Amino acid sequence: MGQGLILVHSKYGAAQKYAGWLKEKTGFPVLEAKQAGREQLAQPDTIILMGGVYASGIGGMGVLRKHWELLDGKKLAVFAVGASPYEEGNLTLLKQRNLRPPMEQVPCFYGRGIWDLQVMSLVDRTMCKLLQKSVAKKPEGECQSWELALRQAGENRADWTHPDYLQPVLEWLEKN
Numbered sequence: 001m002g003q004g005l006i007l008v009h010s011k012y013g014a015a016q017k018y019a020g021w022l023k024e025k026t027g028f029p030v031l032e033a034k035q036a037g038r039e040q041l042a043q044p045d046t047i048i049l050m051g052g053v054y055a056s057g058i059g060g061m062g063v064l065r066k067h068w069e070l071l072d073g074k075k076l077a078v079f080a081v082g083a084s085p086y087e088e089g090n091l092t093l094l095k096q097r098n099l100r101p102p103m104e105q106v107p108c109f110y111g112r113g114i115w116d117l118q119v120m121s122l123v124d125r126t127m128c129k130l131l132q133k134s135v136a137k138k139p140e141g142e143c144q145s146w147e148l149a150l151r152q153a154g155e156n157r158a159d160w161t162h163p164d165y166l167q168p169v170l171e172w173l174e175k176n
């Protein structure tokens with residue numbers, strides 16, 4: 001597999017968990033995305049950014065944008081971790097929002113994360129509760145799958161992480 005690096009941006013632990021599982025499978029070291037500078041990014045030929053999704057933005061993308069001239073030509077992928085269930089349509093939107101040119105060719109994978117209002121920062125909790133309130137007003141039949149998931153989670157902690165979500169990443173690593 002060559003020399004690789006896993007970058008992680010995780011506020012509430014789910015992307016960190018996936019990074020740990022991927023490390024176990026590949027032996028690649030894990031580095032906080034915000035600690036990654038030119039020195040750390042120049043060497044590896046494979047880099048996977050694993051970042052939580054917050055208000056449709058994938059955490060850690062700034063590092064890829066900032067150092068794009070170093071990364072262009074490397075084997076690079078993004079693994080987004082969100083509360084929404086996996087859906088092609090959601091993933092396409094996520095890609096459009098986060099992988100703008102010149103990054104549009106970077107493969108983007110997805111794994112479900114953790115939803116826990118109790119551990120969120122005040123700002124995040126307030127934002128997420130507002131979102132849940134607006135979703136609760138919608139008739140159930142009109143809700144999309146991510147809206148249903150938020151309704152069902154309510155005040156409870158939900159951990160949807162599963163190592164199976166890494167399978168497409170492992171296949172991509174072997175193929176390329």
Ligand SMILES: Cc1cc2nc3c(=O)[nH]c(=O)nc-3n(C[C@H](O)[C@H](O)[C@H](O)COP(=O)(O)O)c2cc1C
Nearest residue numbers: 010011012013014015052055056082083084113114
């Ligand atoms: C402020 C905030 C906004 C969020 N927005 C989204 C979102 O747009 N789409 C989504 O699928 N999940 C969203 N989530 C859920 C997170 O993606 C989920 O908690 C994930 O586990 C975050 O990764 P982390 O645990 O590594 O921090 C949001 C969570 C927070 C706290």
